Ligand code: SF4
């Protein structure tokens with residue numbers, strides 16, 4: 001699975017960075033900076049928790065690889 | 071730019087017959103004949119045989135896109151004529167001068183897909199009039215819905231256009247939906263740029279072998295370019311692919327912009343070859359075909375700063391990293407122009423943009439600024455030393471709404 005952010009929804013509260021600090025940092029304006037996006041089975045539960053905590057439903061786990069945009 | 075001549079260097083195909091002005095239906099049929107009918111499988115085969123790539127920006131293989139669409143009345147065809155990049159003029163040139171070629175291509179795709187739902191979205195008013203008149207001239211014109219779409223650079227992105235012509239906002243969707251799955255009216259849609267449809271019409275007219283008789287084996291045929299600034303043939307030109315880049319933009323050293331405002335600055339043309347696959351492999355994708363060389367009497371860094379500011383203003387205001395990141399980047403480039411050494415700050419900001427938006431605008435804008443600073447070391451040095459290069463910013467890179 002792969003971590004994805006719907007940037008049109010994310011409002012930069014940064015909750016995800018607190019729950020997944022090893023993968024997600026924050027920029028000056030408080031928006032998440034994703035490090036390693038690939039999530040394997042060991043980390044899945046952990047990542048799922050961050051996903052369900054995102055108040056804007058912006059953070060998602062998607063089937064890798066993500067399709068091209070056009 | 072409106073007064074610039076349209077030139078064909080060697081091969082006029084999509085621009086055939088246009089040197090004397092717009093082709094009405096009669097003149098168009100004289101120049102191109104009637105396109106033969108093809109079913110979807112045949113069209114896919116032909117497009118694959120000539121390795122036709124989309125001419126908007128993403129250069130996606132047309133055959134792959136076409137093959138993924140279901141045949142039947144659910145499918146839609148969308149012609150993107152928004153051309154929101156003020157430096158690009160090739161699409162409006164085609165729509166103004168050869169509207170029937172674009173329509174032939176769009177209707178051929180619709181017939182192959184056995185659908186009658188064709189939408190053409192157009193920004194430029196003169197292009198709109200030209201297509202409007204063309205539709206009245208054609209017996210098959212009622213099948214086409216012509217829509218005004220003047221929504222800027224990001225609003226011209228194909229997914230934003232698909233949304234807008236379906237009654238939604240003219241901004242890219244947050245999720246990675248493909249128009250081929252969820253396009254116009256939420257239906258599977260073959261969506262592409264104006265020139266792609268004109269090239270398809272020429273492919274039908276000539277057949278695979280004749281189409282591929284000119285150009286590079288990687289991407290046979292011709293391509294339209296918009297040449298800007300200090301170049302021998304400024305304006306819109308049609309060239310066979312595979313020419314040395316230097317033969318189009320000149321041998322002289324000096325920063326050269328390939329691929330427009332989401333494109334890449336190079337220190338010179340070097341031995342690059344003009345084709346989408348070759349330029350992409352060289353890290354300088356052709357995108358919508360804008361090539362620019364700055365005149366010597368303008369402030370090069372100031373031109374870059376003006377475009378960086380314009381790019382920031384184009385952000386559709388949806389995604390935080392783009393909304394905050396692009397204006398701060400533009401600020402930093404302006405500070406560089408004034409001689410403040412904020413190079414580290416610029417690199418950091420540029421590094422934070424790619425992949426952090428719903429569309430490729432942050433990525434393209436980052437590439438534009440990053441490559442400019444590497445391709446202009448002397449200019450940068452002068453500004454850092456003296457706070458100016460002494461030249462005014464002439465606006466060689468247009469940033470207003472395109473005429
Ligand atoms: S928790 Fe959700 S809304 Fe908040 S910063 Fe992370 S992705 Fe954005």
Ligand code: SF4
Pocket residue numbers: 007224241242384385386387388389390392393426427428429430431432
């Ligand atoms: S990345 Fe920027 S331009 Fe693209 S949709 Fe988001 S805010 Fe708009």
